[in-house]
Amino acid sequence: xxxxxxxxxxxxxxxxxxxxxxxxxxxxxxxxxxxxxxxxxxxxxxxxxxxxxxxxxxxxxxxxxxxxxxxxxxxxxxxxxxxxxxxxxxxxxxxxxxxxxxxxxxxxxxxxxxxxxxxxxxxxxxxxxxxxxxxxxxxxxxxxxxxxxxxxxxxxxxxxxxxxxxxxxxxxxxxxxxxxxxxxxxxxxxxxxxxxxxxxxxxxxxxxxxxxxxxxxxxxxxxxxxxxxxxxxxxxxxxxxxxxxxxxxxxxxxxxxxxxxxxxxxxxxxxxxxxxxxxxxxxxxxxxxxxxxxxxxxxxxxxxxxxxxxxxxxxxxxxxxxxxxxxxxxxxxxxxxxxxxxxxxxxxxxxxxxx
Amino acid sequence: xxxxxxxxxxxxxxxxxxxxxxxxxxxxxxxxxxxxxxxxxxxxxxxxxxxxxxxxxxxxxxxxxxxxxxxxxxxxxxxxxxxxxxxxxxxxxxxxxxxxxxxxxxxxxxxxxxxxxxxxxxxxxxxxxxxxxxxxxxxxxxxxxxxxxxxxxxxxxxxxxxxxxxxxxxxxxxxxxxxxxxxxxxxxxxxxxxxxxxxxxxxxxxxxxxxxxxxxxxxxxxxxxxxxxxxxxxxxxxxxxxxxxxxxxxxxxxxxxxxxxxxxxxxxxxxxxxxxxxxxxxxxxxxxxxxxxxxxxxxxxxxxxxxxxxxxxxxxxxxxxxxxxxxxxxxxxxxxxxxxxxxxxxxxxxxxxxxxxxxxxxxxxxxxxxxxxxxxxxxxxxxxxxxxxxxxxxxxxxxxxxxxxxxxxxxxxxxxxxxxxxxxxxxxxxxxxxxxxxxxxxxxxxxxxxxxxxxxxxxxxxxxxxxxxxxxxxxxxxxxxxxxxxxxxxxxxxxxxxxxxxxxxxxxxxxxxxxxxxxxxxxxxxxxxxxxxxxxxxxxxxxxxxxxxx
Numbered sequence: 001x002x003x004x005x006x007x008x009x010x011x012x013x014x015x016x017x018x019x020x021x022x023x024x025x026x027x028x029x030x031x032x033x034x035x036x037x038x039x040x041x042x043x044x045x046x047x048x049x050x051x052x053x054x055x056x057x058x059x060x061x062x063x064x065x066x067x068x069x070x071x072x073x074x075x076x077x078x079x080x081x082x083x084x085x086x087x088x089x090x091x092x093x094x095x096x097x098x099x100x101x102x103x104x105x106x107x108x109x110x111x112x113x114x115x116x117x118x119x120x121x122x123x124x125x126x127x128x129x130x131x132x133x134x135x136x137x138x139x140x141x142x143x144x145x146x147x148x149x150x151x152x153x154x155x156x157x158x159x160x161x162x163x164x165x166x167x168x169x170x171x172x173x174x175x176x177x178x179x180x181x182x183x184x185x186x187x188x189x190x191x192x193x194x195x196x197x198x199x200x201x202x203x204x205x206x207x208x209x210x211x212x213x214x215x216x217x218x219x220x221x222x223x224x225x226x227x228x229x230x231x232x233x234x235x236x237x238x239x240x241x242x243x244x245x246x247x248x249x250x251x252x253x254x255x256x257x258x259x260x261x262x263x264x265x266x267x268x269x270x271x272x273x274x275x276x277x278x279x280x281x282x283x284x285x286x287x288x289x290x291x292x293x294x295x296x297x298x299x300x301x302x303x304x305x306x307x308x309x310x311x312x313x314x315x316x317x318x319x320x321x322x323x324x325x326x327x328x329x330x331x332x333x334x335x336x337x338x339x340x341x342x343x344x345x346x347x348x349x350x351x352x353x354x355x
Numbered sequence: 356x357x358x359x360x361x362x363x364x365x366x367x368x369x370x371x372x373x374x375x376x377x378x379x380x381x382x383x384x385x386x387x388x389x390x391x392x393x394x395x396x397x398x399x400x401x402x403x404x405x406x407x408x409x410x411x412x413x414x415x416x417x418x419x420x421x422x423x424x425x426x427x428x429x430x431x432x433x434x435x436x437x438x439x440x441x442x443x444x445x446x447x448x449x450x451x452x453x454x455x456x457x458x459x460x461x462x463x464x465x466x467x468x469x470x471x472x473x474x475x476x477x478x479x480x481x482x483x484x485x486x487x488x489x490x491x492x493x494x495x496x497x498x499x500x501x502x503x504x505x506x507x508x509x510x511x512x513x514x515x516x517x518x519x520x521x522x523x524x525x526x527x528x529x530x531x532x533x534x535x536x537x538x539x540x541x542x543x544x545x546x547x548x549x550x551x552x553x554x555x556x557x558x559x560x561x562x563x564x565x566x567x568x569x570x571x572x573x574x575x576x577x578x579x580x581x582x583x584x585x586x587x588x589x590x591x592x593x594x595x596x597x598x599x600x601x602x603x604x605x606x607x608x609x610x611x612x613x614x615x616x617x618x619x620x621x622x623x624x625x626x627x628x629x630x631x632x633x634x635x636x637x638x639x640x641x642x643x644x645x646x647x648x649x650x651x652x653x654x655x656x657x658x659x660x661x662x663x664x665x666x667x668x669x670x671x672x673x674x675x676x677x678x679x680x681x682x683x684x685x686x687x688x689x690x691x692x693x694x695x696x697x698x699x700x701x702x703x704x705x706x707x708x709x710x711x712x713x714x715x716x717x718x719x720x721x722x723x724x725x726x727x728x729x730x731x732x733x734x735x736x737x738x739x740x741x742x743x744x745x746x747x748x749x750x751x752x753x754x755x756x757x758x759x760x761x762x763x764x765x766x767x768x769x770x771x772x773x774x775x776x777x778x779x780x781x782x783x784x785x786x787x788x789x790x791x792x793x794x795x796x797x798x799x800x801x802x803x804x805x806x807x808x809x810x811x812x813x814x815x816x817x818x819x820x821x822x823x824x825x826x827x828x829x830x831x832x833x834x835x836x837x838x839x840x841x842x843x844x845x846x847x848x849x850x851x852x853x854x855x856x857x858x859x860x861x862x863x864x865x866x867x868x869x870x871x872x873x874x875x876x877x878x879x880x881x882x883x884x885x886x887x888x889x890x891x892x893x894x895x896x897x898x899x900x901x902x903x904x905x
Contacts, residue, residue: 026484059428062682067477067689069876073504074547074687096877167548195683198672202549204687220421221485224431224453238428318480318889325418325689327481328882329889 003304007286007353010304014259014284016252017041020245020272021263021288023346024211025317026327028265029218031347037231038354041261044228044245045215050175050183054207055216055226056240057187064194066170066204067325072099077166080120081137081173081190083111087119089177090208090322094123097172105166107159110134128159135180138189141171145197167202174208174322206323211266214320214327245272249281258283263346264290265311271295288346307343310334315345356380356394357387358836363399363815367406367804368726368791371783376404378811381835385807399815402830405786406803407467407812408743409793412587412617412652413734415457415489416471416496417482419664422684423451423696423735427662429680430698450661450698450735458490460741462840465814465829468802468854471496472536472587472617473666476503477689477876479530480885483853487895491839495797495854495900497587498530499666501537501569502544504690505875510572511562516579517861523576524860525868529884533797533856533900534584536617537573538666539591540566543693546669553669555591555604566591567608574609580858581902583798585613585650590622593670597626599635603642606649615796616643618654618733620715628770630706634714637772640721643728650727650796655715655746656708657738662698664736671695690875701738709763713771719750720776725787726795743789744826750780751822798901799854811836852898853890 001009011017019036023029023045036043046052057063071078078097080086087093106120108129120127132140147164163169171194180186190205197203209216216226223229223236228243230236241247252258262272262285269291273281278298285303287296290310296303311317312330319330358378365374377384377393387393414420431449438446448456461469469489474482474496486494500506500523509519523535541564542553548560555566574586590605592598602622606614616622616639625633643649660679665671668685672695675683679700686694701708715737722728730747734740749756760773780788794803802810813833819825832840834849865880873879890897 030488055425058425058684060682062426062678062684064685066687069477069689070547070687072877073690073875100874195675195685198685202547202687204685216425217418217421217481218484220424221416221454221488224424224449224451224456225428226421226425235433237433238431240428318484320481326477326878326882327484328878329480329886 003306004352007304007306010259010284010286011039011353012355014257016248017259017261018245018248019043019261019263020045022047022212022266022268023215023263024265025311025319026214026218027317027347028263028311028345029215030222031350032215032263033219033222035350035353040231040233042230042243042248043219044243044248045212046227047210047212048176049244049246051209051212051216052227052240052244053184054175054187054209057184057191061188061192062195063191064198064204066206068096068206068321068323071170071172071204071206072097073101075104075166075168075170076102077105077107077163077169079107079109079163079169079171080112081109081171082134082177084113084116085177085179086174087116089174093172094120098123105159105162107163109137109140130159134178135186138186138193141190142193142196145193169203170206171203172206176210208322209324210322211319213322213324217320217324249277252283253277253281256282260285262287262289264288264308265346267291267310267313269293288349290343306349307340308346308349309340309343311345314340356836357391358833359393359396360399360404360815361396363402363404364818365404365805366782366786368783368787369804376805378813378833378836381811383805383807383809383811397831401818403782403816403818403825404805405465405814405816406790406805406809407814407832407834408465408789409799409803410461410466410469410731410740411729411793411797412472412731413469413740414471414473414664414736415469415734416485416494417474418478419473419666419694419696420451420485422686422694423662423664424449426682426684426696427451427698430660447739447741450739454485454488455490458492459845462491462832462845463829464741464743464826465816465832467491467812467832467834468493468799470494470797473497473499473538474530474532475499475666475688475692476526476530477691479532480889483531483885483890486853487851490848491834493852493854493898495533497534497536498527498532499536499538499692500526501540501573502542502692504544505871507541507544507559507562507564507569510568511564516572516575518864518867519572520576520579521861521864523573524580524858525864527580527856527858528860531853531855531885531887531890533854534582534587535573535577536587536589537570538589538692539593539669540569542566542591542669543666546672546693547687551669551673553591555601555608570605570608571610574612574614578612580860581905582856582858583901583903584796585615587615587617589617589667593665593667594621594674595670596624596632599623599625599638602639606642606646611648613648616649616651618731618736619651619718620654620656620711620737623714623718629766632707632710633770634710634717634772636714636717636721640718643722650729651718651722652729652731653715653718654731654733654737656701656711657732657742657745658701658703658708658712659738660698660700661735661738662696664694664696666692666694668693668695671697703762704764706764706766709767710771712763713760713767713773716749716756717773717776720778725780725784726792728788729793729796730788744823747785747826748821748823751785753777753779800901801898848894850894850896852896854898854900856902857899858902
């Protein structure tokens with residue numbers, strides 16, 4: 001029996017099924033949703049839960065946001081929230097926000113160390129670092145909003161006075177770089193504070209998401225929900241907590257009938273399952289990924305690998321910029337003569353696996 | 356493939372008469388070669404036959420629609436939870452339903468073509484993808500311009516109109532749209548500089564430019580590009596009491612050029628009376644009646660829960676205090692525009708909401724030419740598109756209209772002139788405002804009527820004295836000559852088309868943009884331009900809307 005036939009058999013026999021992974025293009029997102037619908041599966045393609053935390057916060061209190069080009073062209077103060085994780089996830093961020101037209105003040109608010117400060121100083125002249133507990137950032141912003149500065153006061157030399165006098169402030173952060181137990185609540189407080197901030201002056205949140213933002217968008221227009229859904233014969237249900245990969249795994253790790261379908265468009269050789277989790281997992285797994293990872297070895301005959309290509313590298317793909325606004329066609333960049341034999345786009349595999 | 360429709364009353368904007376139609380290879384014909392074999396015959400005695408409906412202003416694609424979905428997952432109801440009205444019509448699962456539901460529900464009313472009216476350039480590819488997932492409908496979009504900082508700065512710099520026209524042409528071509536929309540000209544950009552309003556002749560807080568100047572430049576570009584659909588204008592003071600003055604100034608600002616005023620109901624308010632809010636529908640309707648270059652769509656209010664989504668972030672922010680549930684989203688977007696999503700509940704017992712309801716109807720009833728007033732709710736802003744059968748009934752029956760009017764806030768009954776407007780729309784007029792009128796306005800020369808050679812996109816309704824029931828439940832709907840919906844069942848899929856304009860413009864603008872675009876946006880034209888191939892697959896094609904004769 002070929003791997004494809006075996007995978008089909010598993011999809012037929014197993015229950016429950018969850019589809020998860022790094023789904024980065026419009027086509028693969030559509031394929032994942034169709035696939036999950038066909039197999040009445042759970043879906044959670046939010047990589048580390050960060051984008052879902054933002055969505056959930058947004059659905060509670062709303063949001064006030066700004067896009068990348070606007071932030072660069074309009075803001076005279078950029079407040080960068082978080083810590084060094086931000087630049088490790090988005091190393092080009094200072095360059096991307098630099099404009100020939102404007103020289104904004106940069107306020108690094110949180111736990112930014114010297115390497116991060118240096119990276120910002122390499123692009124901007126006026127950089128201030130204010131140390132603050134990350135968990136307290138929303139309260140700090142809200143409390144500053146209570147003050148105002150009138151006229152051309154010479155007191156504008158301090159970063160806070162510049163912040164208060166700014167025409168437009170961009171609060172720059174990335175949900176995946178905010179490592180807090182209660183991240184969703186932190187985002188809620190930040191969004192509420194910014195909404196109030198806009199009563200007197202203008203400000204917006206430039207929230208950078210991962211490449212999983214595209215899945216959120218496609219999932220939204222196809223199901224009405226931004227992710228973590230469960231398909232049943234009767235329709236689709238939004239389960240922002242219960243359909244999370246983490247929770248699903250916790251509940252089904254000992255179930256030999258469980259099946260994880262891991263889809264990876266990124267070429268990342270690591271699995272969503274840590275080695276420790278793989279050892280305790282009793283169910284099956286189908287990996288649609290570029291590399292055969294170690295988890296496959298650990299699961300042995302309970303794992304099937306269907307070799308895929310990298311979206312936007314091996315073939316043209318429509319992918320979303322990290323501010324979730326601009327959907328670009330990312331053209332094939334891998335010019336190697338020999339195509340990867342037996343590798344196919346993840347959406348092609350999912351099409352072949354349809355019942 | 357030949358289908359014979361016999362015995363039905365064929366109603367379009369021009370005629371209402373009993374005649375046979377033949378659907379030949381996807382097109383309408385009144386006669387056929389007698390030697391050709393007829394594949395299917397449908398006896399449509401006691402049926403009304405119309406061209407497929409066309410909604411020229413409905414928010415069905417793009418980031419703002421998704422934002423509203425993200426904001427309001429709590430308003431989504433499962434099918435078992437949705438209610439049915441007295442005609443058995445299921446309510447939408449959400450004010451912003453998913454793509455498949457949008458397509459199904461439009462088809463269930465006999466609509467086959469819809470237009471997303473506010474496509475942000477930066478977000479156009481996403482909007483096209485979303486609309487590609489809407490089944491059954493041909494779709495198109497209007498490109499949002501007039502707050503793009505590059506254009507504003509060019510106007511300030513005094514670049515020649517030819518450059519602006521070329522830019523508009525390039526933008527339409529690159530983003531695969533068929534019309535140009537301007538929302539609160541310059542005002543969305545002004546809001547980014549903390550202006551909270553911007554009147555037609557008021558100067559932007561930073562740039563020496565007024566909305567009037569922006570409107571003139573864009574209206575002229577639309578003329579020079581020979582676009583059939585006029586500049587699609589959302590005026591400066593959406594929903595603000597007393598905004599009739601700036602609405603009329605806006606219409607005057609384009610100096611006799613063709614203009615389409617969208618969701619007009621929200622733009623004809625006075626500030627008289629005890630609540631400081633009154634109807635000025637009469638003035639707007641008179642203006643439209645006397646100016647044949649002006650058309651409008653209504654943006655009718657329907658009572659119930661919805662969500663308002665608009666690029667007009669300035670006014671959406673001001674409206675956030677009315678949000679129900681109390682949460683809102685605002686965005687400042689890419690030096691091109693903005694976005695606001697505010698959930699809203701229109702209440703029958705509330706004075707302002709009740710008067711808004713009457714104002715929309717007043718406009719429909721006072722404007723004499725149904726080819727220039729189009730039925731919309733500005734979905735989802737005024738209410739769901741699924742309310743069209745109900746609205747048609749309101750227009751066709753004075754008594755029904757009055758039965759609802761009687762339930763409104765007592766003060767509405769004192770101030771509204773609605774009871775004096777006894778006009779009742781005919782089926783022919785309904786066909787004009789929902790089919791042939793929008794088709795003509797958009798340059799859709801292949802649809803909107805039942806003339807020979809038109810696409811065989813056809814809705815067949817059982818004749819019923821209750822027109823709400825009639826328009827809610829077509830007996831069958833054809834697309835390209837195939838039955839795609841019959842007796843509540845969706846049948847086989849059909850080809851979908853993206854409608855786009857291919858205006859001629861000075862290609863030299865690309866050299867200018869190659870330099871200016873990356874400076875403004877940080878990425879190049881290659882990433883911006885949508886290739887036509889992106890809109891094609893085994894079930895999708897593109898169709899060019901007609902340009903005006905030179």
